[in-house]
Amino acid sequence: MTETDRVKVKRRELTDTFLEGKNMSKVYGMGRKANRAVDNVNFKFRRGEIVSIVGESGSGKTTLAKMILGLTSITEGQLEVHGQPRAFGTTAEKREYWKNIQAIFQDPFSTYNVFSKIDKVLLNCIELRGQKNLPYAQKVEIMTEACSFVNLRFAELTNKYPFELSGGQMQRLMIARIYILKPKLLIADEPTSMVDACSRATILDMLLKLRDEEDMTIVFITHDIGLAYYVSDTIYIMKSGQFVEQGTSDEVILNPKSDYTKRLLSDVPSIYEPWDLSSDDVEEDEFAAASGGDS
Amino acid sequence: MKHRLRTTFQNTNFLVGFSILIILLLLTFVAPLFMQGSPLDMVGTLFNKPGNYVNRMGVIDAPKYPMSIEVDSIRLGAAVSNEEAAQMLEWFEKSELDIEWKMLNPAKDHAEIVELFLANYDDSIRLPGTSAYRKGFTRLYLKVQNLLSADGYVVQVEDSSSDSGYREVTKIQSRDFTNVKDVPARRFFLLGTDNFGRDVFHELVSAIGNSLMVGLIAGSIATTIGLLIGLTSGYVGGWVDNLLTFVTNMFTVIPSFVILILLSYSISSSSRSIVVVAFVIGLTAWPWTARSVRSQTLTLKNRDHVNISRLSGFGTVRIIVTDILPYVLSYVVMAYILQISSAILAEAQLSMLGLGPSTTTHATLGLMLSWSMQFQAPLSGAWWAFIPVVLSIALISFSMNLMNTGLDQVFNPTLR
Numbered sequence: 031m032t033e034t035d036r037v038k039v040k041r042r043e044l045t046d047t048f049l050e051g052k053n054m055s056k057v058y059g060m061g062r063k064a065n066r067a068v069d070n071v072n073f074k075f076r077r078g079e080i081v082s083i084v085g086e087s088g089s090g091k092t093t094l095a096k097m098i099l100g101l102t103s104i105t106e107g108q109l110e111v112h113g114q115p116r117a118f119g120t121t122a123e124k125r126e127y128w129k130n131i132q133a134i135f136q137d138p139f140s141t142y143n144v145f146s147k148i149d150k151v152l153l154n155c156i157e158l159r160g161q162k163n164l165p166y167a168q169k170v171e172i173m174t175e176a177c178s179f180v181n182l183r184f185a186e187l188t189n190k191y192p193f194e195l196s197g198g199q200m201q202r203l204m205i206a207r208i209y210i211l212k213p214k215l216l217i218a219d220e221p222t223s224m225v226d227a228c229s230r231a232t233i234l235d236m237l238l239k240l241r242d243e244e245d246m247t248i249v250f251i252t253h254d255i256g257l258a259y260y261v262s263d264t265i266y267i268m269k270s271g272q273f274v275e276q277g278t279s280d281e282v283i284l285n286p287k288s289d290y291t292k293r294l295l296s297d298v299p300s301i302y303e304p305w306d307l308s309s310d311d312v313e314e315d316e317f318a319a320a321s322g323g324d325s
Numbered sequence: 326m327k328h329r330l331r332t333t334f335q336n337t338n339f340l341v342g343f344s345i346l347i348i349l350l351l352l353t354f355v356a357p358l359f360m361q362g363s364p365l366d367m368v369g370t371l372f373n374k375p376g377n378y379v380n381r382m383g384v385i386d387a388p389k390y391p392m393s394i395e396v397d398s399i400r401l402g403a404a405v406s407n408e409e410a411a412q413m414l415e416w417f418e419k420s421e422l423d424i425e426w427k428m429l430n431p432a433k434d435h436a437e438i439v440e441l442f443l444a445n446y447d448d449s450i451r452l453p454g455t456s457a458y459r460k461g462f463t464r465l466y467l468k469v470q471n472l473l474s475a476d477g478y479v480v481q482v483e484d485s486s487s488d489s490g491y492r493e494v495t496k497i498q499s500r501d502f503t504n505v506k507d508v509p510a511r512r513f514f515l516l517g518t519d520n521f522g523r524d525v526f527h528e529l530v531s532a533i534g535n536s537l538m539v540g541l542i543a544g545s546i547a548t549t550i551g552l553l554i555g556l557t558s559g560y561v562g563g564w565v566d567n568l569l570t571f572v573t574n575m576f577t578v579i580p581s582f583v584i585l586i587l588l589s590y591s592i593s594s595s596s597r598s599i600v601v602v603a604f605v606i607g608l609t610a611w612p613w614t615a616r617s618v619r620s621q622t623l624t625l626k627n628r629d630h631v632n633i634s635r636l637s638g639f640g641t642v643r644i645i646v647t648d649i650l651p652y653v654l655s656y657v658v659m660a661y662i663l664q665i666s667s668a669i670l671a672e673a674q675l676s677m678l679g680l681g682p683s684t685t686t687h688a689t690l691g692l693m694l695s696w697s698m699q700f701q702a703p704l705s706g707a708w709w710a711f712i713p714v715v716l717s718i719a720l721i722s723f724s725m726n727l728m729n730t731g732l733d734q735v736f737n738p739t740l741r
């Protein structure tokens with residue numbers, strides 16, 4: 031089990047519940063055509079936790095994410111932030127909510143407005159932070175720092191359009207955006223499924239780094255149960271809009287109770303295989319230091 | 326964006342269409358500079374043929390140059406009509422003289438026919454038929470005889486001091502010529518005159534300009550309304566969408582031309598100016614722009630870049646303007662061009678029904694067509710009063726459609 035332990039750096043008691051969903055459902059359509067995309071789910075996300083939501087295509091993962099993000103309405107049930115029903119009525123409340131809860135989406139190529147220059151994305155989140163009137167030089171400083179966090183050079187990005195970047199670079203820039211915003215909760219909806227294996231490792235590493243440095247809660251949505259086991263503290267298994275199993279990653283993966291989980295696991299031949307993190311962009315030193323401190 | 330613009334202007338279809346349009350526009354701006362008066366001045370009489378008109382008194386006043394050019398047969402040829410030529414041929418036939426006349430065409434060979442007739446006509450040959458019928462030939466003979474024998478005209482002015490009451494000004498010999506350039510008063514009607522004696526070319530140039538203006542105003546209104554409604558109903562959704570879609574569908578179900586006719590009819594004809602008609606057309610033409618913008622917005626709003634903007638706390642208007650509008654813009658430009666050309670057609674249709682702009686100070690392509698139909702230009706053979714108008718309408722539509730095809734090829738490259 032040393033491989034997984036190596037990753038779960040700074041593991042600590044996770045007690046501080048940040049976000050709690052109670053009996054949440056999402057129904058699309060009406061009458062006979064009604065489709066319960068998310069069906070009566072309950073969950074608790076704690077500070078600094080990495081939660082994986084695993085399920086196959088169409089199981090309702092993205093729908094749940096959008097409900098949490100406030101991008102789509104919640105049909106039934108409620109969402110509590112720090113034990114209080116979330117305040118999500120006025121524009122100001124929404125802005126406040128989005129300062130704390132952010133997302134990275136699956137397809138980097140559709141995440142960008144192809145008509146705007148990419149530095150606009152970063153400028154926009156500086157604006158969301160309420161620093162719209164900051165002198166430009168200071169904004170550049172913030173952006174440069176964020177870019178270097180994701181191993182991009184800000185100077186090379188200015189005046190470029192999205193199509194001039196690779197998928198991996200785009201996705202890293204999305205992480206830079208998160209780095210600037212420093213939300214308390216980040217929902218990463220299959221952030222690595224559209225990029226090559228090399229960028230995938232880099233991106234995962236950066237997400238972990240965000241959790242470690244900023245104490246961010248990360249909700250990692252994936253259909254890859256092996257990947258979920260590798261990164262997460264807690265795993266929720268989702269099927270047809272419901273959570274069929276939930277628990278710490280060890281519980282769920284090593285002692286699966288539901289047949290569905292067992293089936294998912296049987297499809298993954300080698301979840302214990304160490305993940306290949308040997309890409310150029312990964313800072314090995316930091317990893318060594320982190321794992322050393324943990325064991 | 327810049328790249329798109331460049332490929333657009335490299336597209337042959339677009340370029341040809343655009344050039345035609347620019348040429349037409351230039352024509353409407355430049356041609357009036359070389360023309361006198363207003364386009365609707367009634368200068369001529371009913372359906373004057375295209376041509377260069379010179380003032381007859383001016384010809385008399387202008388210096389004369391005697392020339393040795395054979396003119397008699399030309400003059401005679403021009404002096405008789407096709408019917409008269411046919412009458413002469415008839416005489417040849419009935420008289421049963423030995424004349425080679427069968428080859429002659431009464432519509433073309435006037436000069437030869439008159440020559441033959443003058444040489445062979447004999448009053449003493451009695452043709453069968455009534456005396457009135459026979460007298461017809463005598464009269465014809467005298468007419469051409471007079472023409473030929475006239476060695477010249479004497480031009481006189483009234484003068485009380487003279488015995489006869491007239492004073493001779495000049496004599497005009499049959500072989501006298503005048504340089505047209507020496508006649509100061511002349512007018513060139515490239516396309517003749519219309520039923521009110523107005524210069525069709527001048528009128529046409531200003532009508533093209535006015536019709537393009539109708540198209541531009543109506544197209545802008547229709548596109549703006551369609552865009553606003555489509556974006557709002559597509560992006561905002563919910564009951565706003567239901568309401569707007571209901572209104573849009575209503576306008577689509579009722580043929581817009583019917584609404585157009587009713588609207589135009591309800592506006593008193595005195596207040597139907599060009600701009601008002603353009604507004605009415607624009608107000609009925611927006612539904613299909615609205616529908617397609619809405620459906621595009623519906624798919625666009627689920628794109629993640631819109632989600633990211635929402636997560637960045639942007640308001641609805643800002644998202645629509647920065648994240649949706651640029652994506653639908655290429656489509657909207659295409660729709661705009663089609664709206665312009667269909668508005669020009671709609672104006673023509675309305676005018677043909679007598680519901681177009683009622684104005685005596687401006688012409689539009691539709692009004693010109695309508696006038697020429699009312700005064701039966703096609704029956705009078707006055708092709709110049711309507712064919713150039715029809716061609717202009719066709720040319721404008723054609724150029725707009727070409728531009729549209731070009732844009733389509735640039736923005737939807739899969740169609741190529």
Ligand SMILES: Nc1ncnc2c1ncn2[C@@H]1O[C@H](COP(=O)(O)OP(=O)(O)OP(=O)(O)O)[C@@H](O)[C@H]1O
Pocket residue numbers: 058059065067085086087088089090091092093094253
């Ligand atoms: N806007 C929508 N309107 C109607 N039905 C929807 C909508 N969005 C999603 N659904 C339905 O909800 C169900 C869950 O979709 P969802 O996108 O959440 O699945 P997912 O788990 O994210 O799948 P994937 O792994 O393919 O991304 C699907 O059956 C889908 O058809």
Ligand SMILES: [Mg+2]
Pocket residue numbers: 091092093219
């Ligand atoms: Mg999904």
